[in-house]
Amino acid sequence: MDSSRRSFLVKSAIAGIALGTTGCTRAVNPGAVFPVRTKSPKNAIVIYFSQTGHTKRMGRLIAKTWEKAGIKADARDVRDIGPSVLADYDLIAAGSPVFYYEVPAYMQEWLKKAPRIEGTPVASFVTFGGKGGNQRNTGCMLLELLAEKGGVPMGMELFSNMSAFAPTWSSVSEDRVLLYRNLPDKATYEKTRNFARTVVQRVAEGKAIEIDREITFSEMWKGGTSIWFTKLMIGKHTIDAKTCIKCGTCVEKCPADAIDIEKASVNTGRCVGCLGCVNNCPVQAIDMTFTGNKVTGFNAFVKKHNIVIEEPEELAGT
Ligand SMILES: Cc1cc2nc3c(=O)[nH]c(=O)nc-3n(C[C@H](O)[C@H](O)[C@H](O)COP(=O)(O)O)c2cc1C
Missing domain, CATH: 3.40.50.360 (Flavodoxin domain)
Structure with missing residues (x-):
């Protein structure tokens, strides 16, 4: 051991x-x-x-x-x-x-x-x-x-x-x-x-x-303490208005109602650090840094590494 x-x-x-x-x-x-x-x-x-x-x-x-x-x-x-x-x-x-x-x-x-x-x-x-x-x-x-x-x-x-x-x-x-x-x-x-x-x-x-x-x-460490700690390390969390296509995906995903798409702004006080916005944005318009590094969302990461998530046969084509 x-x-x-x-x-x-x-x-x-x-x-x-x-x-x-x-x-x-x-x-x-x-x-x-x-x-x-x-x-x-x-x-x-x-x-x-x-x-x-x-x-x-x-x-x-x-x-x-x-x-x-x-x-x-x-x-x-x-x-x-x-x-x-x-x-x-x-x-x-x-x-x-x-x-x-x-x-x-x-x-x-x-x-x-x-x-x-x-x-x-x-x-x-x-x-x-x-x-x-x-x-x-x-x-x-x-x-x-x-x-x-x-x-x-x-x-x-x-x-x-x-x-x-x-x-x-x-x-x-x-x-x-x-x-x-x-x-x-x-x-x-x-x-x-x-x-x-x-x-x-x-x-x-x-x-x-x-x-x-x-x-x-x-x-x-569960819940609030970890969220607080993560948010402390998130330096920047905004929307790049020039890249944003206003599709509304980030608003839909945000469970905290923290995103105003018209103003291209994120209420970081309300944010619960779930990363739903950055992970799902189809055009990488969420401008976020973590310990100074740009955060790449899940969809972009999967694409970068050519990862195809296997679907169970029961759900194929649905
Ligand atoms: C904000 C955030 C926090 C996470 N925290 C944990 C964690 O504490 N423990 C763990 O095992 N996985 C953690 N994960 C990984 C998720 O549990 C995992 O990616 C999950 O399968 C995502 O489910 P979904 O695709 O249905 O949203 C975390 C992921 C995110 C985005």
Whole structure:
């Protein structure tokens, strides 16, 4: 065992002892409180938050797999629908990327506004890039948000992708991100289908899962602290009016209403550092620097390296 891993384990053990727990900070099984209201769901929804398409792709594949199993299934972006719709379904999956070691704030707020869904079987999935980014706890957090509304946890899965955290390739190292250039791949999609089928199987058996978080140091950095730190390193964040074609993509993607396309300006106080604007602008008109280096968006980075993201066959041509 290398010394950094040993030191991490020692510190984790100390933190575990201090918290009076070994291995998980919280384990809930609301299935014990709310019995699952149906073992053969007919009408399912997969809701997702997705900035660069990874989570959307998995969400749509889960819905397609459920459809093959004879369940009517919708896949919807949370920015297109209100949370009250959850009451209309008897099976729910929620997906989000890991942003700053947790569920993006927009998704958290959306789910907090959801109605009671007592006894509805629920599952969560997250997509992430790289290693050690608090992925498991983020999946747990998403599932807890559903369980807090009365949902019965039936599954959780994590899917590795090529990261969309643009400062990594723009300022730190392209190689770190390119290590994952082949993801998602066929195996990722098979894992996605298996996840969807396992959830249905568990529902049929009425077997809820425990939400079992792990102790990680990223928990201390998640959300606001990391966003604040990232924004501190973003020196410039404006729109180049000469390049901008006013297509509105950045406005659509911004979950914080921070962009005024007519004035070609960004309210950096409101900005939540999600990089949705720079990652999706089709003409690279978002003028952003990170530690002094120009930030290249996800779409441009993918193009530069001739990366073609493989689509699952169920979604080909759709
Ligand atoms: C602003 C931002 C923050 C991120 N933070 C993390 C993180 O804390 N941990 C991690 O594993 N991946 C992180 N990532 C990588 C994303 O989770 C990954 O790219 C995800 O698959 C994007 O999903 P989407 O394409 O559906 O938006 C981050 C990406 C962005 C853009």
